[in-house]
Amino acid sequence: MPHPLDNHPILRMNGAGNEILVLDLRGTDHVLAPEEARAIAAAPGLRFDQLMALHDPREAGDDAFMRIYNIDGSLSGACGNGARCVAYALAREGRERLSLATDAGRIETRREAETVFTVDMGRPRLDWRDIPLAREADTRAVALEPAAPGAPAQFSAVSMGNPHAVFFVDDAQAVPLASLGRAIECHPLFPERANVSFAQILSRDDILLRVWERGTGATKACGSAACATLVSAARAGLTERRARLRLPGGDLFIEWRADDHVLMTGPVEFEFETRLTAKLFEGAAA
Numbered sequence: 654m655p656h657p658l659d660n661h662p663i664l665r666m667n668g669a670g671n672e673i674l675v676l677d678l679r680g681t682d683h684v685l686a687p688e689e690a691r692a693i694a695a696a697p698g699l700r701f702d703q704l705m706a707l708h709d710p711r712e713a714g715d716d717a718f719m720r721i722y723n724i725d726g727s728l729s730g731a732c733g734n735g736a737r738c739v740a741y742a743l744a745r746e747g748r749e750r751l752s753l754a755t756d757a758g759r760i761e762t763r764r765e766a767e768t769v770f771t772v773d774m775g776r777p778r779l780d781w782r783d784i785p786l787a788r789e790a791d792t793r794a795v796a797l798e799p800a801a802p803g804a805p806a807q808f809s810a811v812s813m814g815n816p817h818a819v820f821f822v823d824d825a826q827a828v829p830l831a832s833l834g835r836a837i838e839c840h841p842l843f844p845e846r847a848n849v850s851f852a853q854i855l856s857r858d859d860i861l862l863r864v865w866e867r868g869t870g871a872t873k874a875c876g877s878a879a880c881a882t883l884v885s886a887a888r889a890g891l892t893e894r895r896a897r898l899r900l901p902g903g904d905l906f907i908e909w910r911a912d913d914h915v916l917m918t919g920p921v922e923f924e925f926e927t928r929l930t931a932k933l934f935e936g937a938a939a
């Protein structure tokens with residue numbers, strides 16, 4: 654039985670080093686199953702942090718509906734670096750501005766330069782129910798209880814359409830990211846797990862950031878985490894409402910505008926285009 658994605662093109666890109674695949678499923682009615690996303694991730698050279706699947710728009714005015722998959726096949730409601738990669742991919746169709754719908758809301762992108770894009774990530778969700786957290790809390794300072802060995806005692810919680818736990822630390826590069834990140838991602842406080850950020854304030858407009866992503870692990874950059882970190886830092890009075898976020902893969906510039914929208918500006922890079930094969934999906938349970 655031929656697979657519907659046999660010989661289907663797929664783009665490999667990155668947003669500040671965040672490894673992104675863009676799979677354009679517009680004009681088809683195929684919805685990628687989690688096991689199919691995992692099968693693609695296992696294919697040589699196709700490992701990704703997130704896979705952005707584009708579908709026909711559901712509402713007038715939208716350019717596409719977007720589904721966002723982590724490498725473990727789980728879905729996310731937001732992916733800032735991935736949205737910039739989608740914007741770059743669709744700019745080849747002559748579109749300099751995009752409206753992309755996701756399950757968590759709508760994001761708008763615009764081109765700033767050949768390989769620089771800005772994404773309006775929408776408003777941060779700051780109520781504990783919207784993160785979500787398992788118990789009522791002031792999201793500016795949530796006690797990590799039960800404590801995780803070696804983890805700071807409290808964090809800031811923000812959703813950008815996906816859950817983020819932001820810890821402010823003295824030395825972000827000294828944090829044991831894998832052990833702490835894995836423990837906190839699956840902490841009982843997070844019914845839907847969480848992306849975990851360790852942020853070091855360098856000045857009132859400069860932050861060093863390391864991220865352990867839900868469903869993917871340590872990545873070179875995470876756009877929605879950069880947004881969540883800036884919002885958390887500004888709420889705590891540690892920074893202004895705009896700052897440079899320094900990540901291993903590159904810098905992202907985040908602004909939390911007076912109208913409550915969070916804007917992220919950063920680079921994109923096109924790596925290669927290839928085609929999927931039916932063989933790649935053999936063994937992915939139907």
Ligand SMILES: N[C@H](CCC[C@H](N)C(=O)O)C(=O)O
Nearest residue numbers: 729732733734815875876877
């Ligand atoms: N790397 C993405 C975030 C992916 C979030 C995903 N790990 C989740 O489950 O929420 C970004 O640039 O925003």
